[in-house]
Amino acid sequence: MEKKLEVARYYDETSRRYERRYAEIQNKKYRILLAHSPRGRKVLDLGCGTGMLLRRIKGDHELVVGIDISLGMLRKARKEVPDVPLILADADHLPFGDECFDAVFSVTVLQNLPDPLSALREVVRVTKPGGRVLVSTLKRKHSKERVREWVKELGLREDEILEREDVEDVLLIATRTIEDRIK
Amino acid sequence: MPKRTISRELLNILACPVCKKDLKLKKNELICTGCSNRYPIVDGIPYLLPPELMPEKYRRGKRARSRR
Numbered sequence: 168m169e170k171k172l173e174v175a176r177y178y179d180e181t182s183r184r185y186e187r188r189y190a191e192i193q194n195k196k197y198r199i200l201l202a203h204s205p206r207g208r209k210v211l212d213l214g215c216g217t218g219m220l221l222r223r224i225k226g227d228h229e230l231v232v233g234i235d236i237s238l239g240m241l242r243k244a245r246k247e248v249p250d251v252p253l254i255l256a257d258a259d260h261l262p263f264g265d266e267c268f269d270a271v272f273s274v275t276v277l278q279n280l281p282d283p284l285s286a287l288r289e290v291v292r293v294t295k296p297g298g299r300v301l302v303s304t305l306k307r308k309h310s311k312e313r314v315r316e317w318v319k320e321l322g323l324r325e326d327e328i329l330e331r332e333d334v335e336d337v338l339l340i341a342t343r344t345i346e347d348r349i350k
Numbered sequence: 351m352p353k354r355t356i357s358r359e360l361l362n363i364l365a366c367p368v369c370k371k372d373l374k375l376k377k378n379e380l381i382c383t384g385c386s387n388r389y390p391i392v393d394g395i396p397y398l399l400p401p402e403l404m405p406e407k408y409r410r411g412k413r414a415r416s417r418r
Binding site: 168171172209229230232236238241242245252253254255256257260261262263264265267268 | 356357359360363364365366367368370372373389393394395396397398399400402403
């Protein structure tokens with residue numbers, strides 16, 4: 168819990184300069200993941216930060232929701248995307264029912280979490296069978312092999328795990344299968 | 351800053367972060383229909399955190415108030 172509060176405080180403090188500093192590198196990751204995003208009806212952005220991704224996808228879906236543990240980030244996001252619902256929430260305790268979303272994004276978030284697998288279990292729970300899981304984590308924290316272990320553990324179908332020279336993240340594109348519904 | 355209401359569509363998919371039961375909207379709070387936990391909506395942002403991560407002034411048992 169202390170780690171989570173520390174992360175929230177850090178992002179509260181950096182929310183103002185975050186976008187200026189990271190827009191370009193984050194946008195590169197979004198482009199890669201968005202190529203695999205379904206034209207689904209409901210989409211979640213877990214760790215939405217200042218709303219950079221929300222701004223790009225809000226017109227493409229029936230409902231787009233952003234959540235973050237940092238209130239500072241959410242306040243900034245609200246100015247960017249005033250029409251997108253934003254929620255203060257924790258990745259290990261997602262405030263959604265089972266099988267709600269057609270796609271869940273979480274870009275450059277897992278490396279900050281004390282237990283990424285626990286958060287991913289929640290992601291899988293709220294994703295519809297057949298829905299897409301589009302996540303990334305910093306390479307320097309988690310290897311491609313580690314990400315593949317998570318995918319196996321969660322019973323997801325691996326569509327692609329990308330590790331590119333020009334991107335600082337490992338990017339995962341996966342699908343929730345029908346089978347893991349009964350797990 | 352305008353207050354936002356929570357759309358029905360959003361409310362339909364929201365759940366208690368602790369017990370995952372449905373939430374009902376009552377004034378400026380979301381209340382769990384299972385465990386009765388209360389979650390404030392502050393400046394239009396629902397605080398759907400488990401009690402251990404909830405800011406002190408909004409902890410369980412205390413009525414949520416709007417931030418001034």
